Amino acid sequence: MPRFDNVFEYPENLNGAGLKVGIVMSRFNQDVCEGLLSACVAELKRLGVADEDMSICTVPGALEIPLVMQNLAQSGKVDALVALGAVIRGETYHFEVVSNDSCRALMEVQLHTGVPIANGILTCENDDQALVRMQQKGQDCAQAAVEMARLLSLVSERTPRI
Helix, strand or coil: CCCCCCCCCCCCCCCCCCCCCCEEEEEEEECHHHHHHHHHHHHHCCCCCCHHHHHEEECHHHHHHHHHHHHHHCCCCCEEEEEEEEEECCCCCCHHHHHHHHHHHHHHHHHHHHHCEEEEEECCCHHHHHHHHHHHHHHHHHHHHHHHHHHHHHHHHHHCCC
């Protein structure tokens, strides 16, 4: 049901059928990342994304994810991307660098290529926080990737009345 009379509103669409989704996962904090991946792939399948329309790349850590994302986005072979990783606070400033720079770089790739990226790089204080969040975050990223791919497709097809 529309919120406003005579105002077009793009519908939410979580139908993943026919979409091609690339996933890039960090191997650092592998147990958490595998949990993120498992939840993400299961949710993509539930949303209708076929196994053959998913591709998974693994990289050493979160800072390596954006470069692979950029290459996948520029390939023209994916409709959406999902970044999966876990940055857990340690005793040094490295946590802030990795957290901030990986997020910033993902945003740059997304904005420069026009391919939506669901950011599933957890930034947690400890392992317990990461383990608690991995299942839900993996699912959320799958949904965000599908929804944004569908929305961008609709936005490019329809010229709004202005």
